Amino acid sequence: MIHPMKTPSALTSSVRGLAHSLVAAPLRLMALSVAVSAALASSFVMAQADDYAEVNRLMRAGQLTEALSKVDQYLAGKPRDPQMRFIKGVIQTEGGKPAEAIATFSKLTEDFPELPEPYNNLAVLYAGQSQFDKARAALEMAIRTNPSYATAHENLGDVYAKLASQAYSKALQLDAGNPAVAPKLSLIRNLFAADTKGVKPSAVVAAPVAAAAKPPVAAPAAAAPPTPAAGNAQADVEAAVQAWAKAWASKNMTGYLGAYAGNFTPPGGQSRSAWEADRKARIMPRNRIGVDVSDVTVSVTGDRASARFKQDYTSDSLSVTSRKTLDMVKSGNRWLIVRESTGS
Helix, strand or coil: CCCCCCCCCCCCHHHHHHHHHCCCCCCCEEECCCCCCHHHHHHCCCCCHHHHHHHHHHHHCCCHHHHHHHHHHHHHHCCCCHHHHHHHHHHHHHCCCHHHHHHHHHHHHHHCCCCCHHHHHHHHHHHHCCCHHHHHHHHHHHHHHCCCCHHHHHHHHHHHHHHHHHHHHHHHHHCCCCCCHHHHHHHHHHHHHHCCCCCCCCCCEEEEHHHHCCCCCCCCCCCCCCCCCCCCHHHHHHHHHHHHHHHHHCCCHHHHHHCECCCCCCHHHCCHHHHHHHHHHHHCCCCCCEEEEEEEEEEEECCEEEEEEEEEEECCCCEEEEEEEEEEEEECCEEEEEEEEECC
């Protein structure tokens, strides 16, 4: 299991929660560090705890644009703070801005070459672009900086395996009759396939190494989730919530957007069309999404209902646990979302 990096002791528990709330994934996923080493705590002026807490809150709420703005505002006054610059790179990674994240982490390696974590995160980003030689070089620098950095060693193993897979594939193309190559290639592919389940997350992650070399394939349009059968209203509402979460996790945009009523009120005063475009932009680029709904409490009054639950969201490089409320209305035999809020 991959363990999160220690945060500096000067951070408050609410700030340390940022590192502990972000999670890892199975072995085949390259681990993306979320906090810089405690060893550097004495070499720079730490950000105020409330600044970290606010960034943490915004990230938990999925407000990455606002979190990045808060980070930039802080860095305008303390441009060399490595901890906040590091968090900026994490936000850029999750926000689908790999080029900007690479620039952020690269500059950190120049200014703080003794920090291994920025090298590790550069490797994750390079691997996501199938630049495995660059990923290998970055991880070797991370290990040279900190020989006991277990995450970097694991990631380096993943990169070597991917490079081996590419080499065996090329060998098979050049000499299809070589009986020794195919079993080796199959062994490596099975290794990555076997690691897709069963490991509890515990640190921020990025895209799978094995999947990084494959071009994106457009998935066929999926049908909307089945309409729950009429019956117990509370059970029907919970089934609708679970179907919504399943559609979100599977990137079934037809089913996901279809779970919202025509009079749904998007947050922040957005128009419905702008909100839908924003949701698609956030959901579709992800290689992996998990939406786990638990502790569901449902109250029903006539054709209206409210579902409150714990939501555990994970994606390529972010994990957020929050309380969510969906206000719903019955339309025919379906329960549709008219309002959603977080933290209630």
